[in-house]
Amino acid sequence: MQYDPNIPIWLQVMTRIKTDIVTGKSPPSGKLPGARDLALAYSINPNTAARVYQELEKEGLCETRRGLGTFVTADAGRVKALRDEMARKAAEDYLTRLSLLGFTREEALNKLQEDF
Amino acid sequence: MLESIDLTKKYGTKTAVENVSLRLTPGHIYAMLGPNGSGKTTWMKMAAGLVKPTSGQILFDGTPVGIESRKKIAYMSTEPYFYTWMTVRDVGKYYGDFFEDYSPEQYGRLLAEMELTEDLKTSTLSSGMMAKLKIAVTLARDAHVYMLDEPFNGIDLLARDAIRGCILSRFSPDRILLLSSHLVEEMEAIADQAVFIKAGRLAETADLEDLRTREGVSMADRYRTIFGHEEATK
Numbered sequence: 001m002q003y004d005p006n007i008p009i010w011l012q013v014m015t016r017i018k019t020d021i022v023t024g025k026s027p028p029s030g031k032l033p034g035a036r037d038l039a040l041a042y043s044i045n046p047n048t049a050a051r052v053y054q055e056l057e058k059e060g061l062c063e064t065r066r067g068l069g070t071f072v073t074a075d076a077g078r079v080k081a082l083r084d085e086m087a088r089k090a091a092e093d094y095l096t097r098l099s100l101l102g103f104t105r106e107e108a109l110n111k112l113q114e115d116f
Numbered sequence: 117m118l119e120s121i122d123l124t125k126k127y128g129t130k131t132a133v134e135n136v137s138l139r140l141t142p143g144h145i146y147a148m149l150g151p152n153g154s155g156k157t158t159w160m161k162m163a164a165g166l167v168k169p170t171s172g173q174i175l176f177d178g179t180p181v182g183i184e185s186r187k188k189i190a191y192m193s194t195e196p197y198f199y200t201w202m203t204v205r206d207v208g209k210y211y212g213d214f215f216e217d218y219s220p221e222q223y224g225r226l227l228a229e230m231e232l233t234e235d236l237k238t239s240t241l242s243s244g245m246m247a248k249l250k251i252a253v254t255l256a257r258d259a260h261v262y263m264l265d266e267p268f269n270g271i272d273l274l275a276r277d278a279i280r281g282c283i284l285s286r287f288s289p290d291r292i293l294l295l296s297s298h299l300v301e302e303m304e305a306i307a308d309q310a311v312f313i314k315a316g317r318l319a320e321t322a323d324l325e326d327l328r329t330r331e332g333v334s335m336a337d338r339y340r341t342i343f344g345h346e347e348a349t350k
């Protein structure tokens with residue numbers, strides 16, 4: 001994975017894992033690699049990898065069971081909410097970019113309709 | 117903990133390292149950065165117990181470095197240091213004779229990772245293969261501290277991934293890893309702390325994720341800010 005060195009690495013890896021959760025590549029209740037293996041898989045510092053799990057836990061997307069490892073939340077409602085959050089974020093990004101190009105909100109939405 | 121206190125090294129009238137006070141704690145991967153001749157190598161050689169400080173101290177777990185600390189600190193210098201008649205296997209044995217913490221199994225694993233085989237003669241190795249061999253044999257020790265001076269030098273893009281993997285595999289909460297490199301970008305994701313050395317002095321230490329979070333700044337950006345344009349990152 002290529003990283004943007006100006007954005008926290010934990011955030012970039014976290015976004016990737018969130019995508020895996022939303023798409024079902026990492027299914028609800030599924031086991032995630034340990035922080036050490038995550039560090040190796042993503043070629044990142046192990047402290048950064050630990051941070052990824054701390055942040056995912058804070059958002060209720062995974063839980064660590066002592067001695068067993070880290071698991072994706074079993075809460076399907078939480079996963080659905082994450083999907084909505086991520087879609088909303090993508091839509092916001094689109095609107096922001098088009099506003100930088102001088103489009104009004106309405107024009108941006110219309111453009112989406114026309115072109116796709 | 118590896119700690120230097122007011123550490124200074126002079127060679128005649130030239131000061132290579134000047135009053136550097138620096139603390140490296142276990143559980144971190146440090147990137148030591150600075151242009152050529154800024155004193156990184158000299159600092160590492162003093163930490164390895166190979167060069168005596170002119171003044172100041174360098175302590176490992178509270179004791180001045182020396183014969184004892186050398187058993188626990190694995191250091192890779194930039195110079196080649198194998199005899200030309202040696203095979204890759206001989207290099208491992210040679211290390212085994214010197215260091216009690218050397219692990220042949222670990223060496224085997226690292227060689228496989230680096231795509232090197234034991235019967236290769238060191239005299240026939242390309243510079244990239246030689247660089248990989250040095251890293252493999254250094255990391256084959258079960259040391260408390262690993263100091264690698266320029267581990268990415270002369271190594272192609274694909275092999276750098278393997279090297280990053282090997283370095284990360286040696287991380288543990290009770291170990292210190294210190295890497296120096298001109299290839300700043302290669303260390304952005306694997307290091308968590310940066311130590312900037314400018315003209316023999318400690319310019320700054322930084323937590324990299326902190327730097328990105330608070331200022332949206334990368335290690336390479338910071339490097340450019342500190343060292344200006346006279347030495348652009350390659």
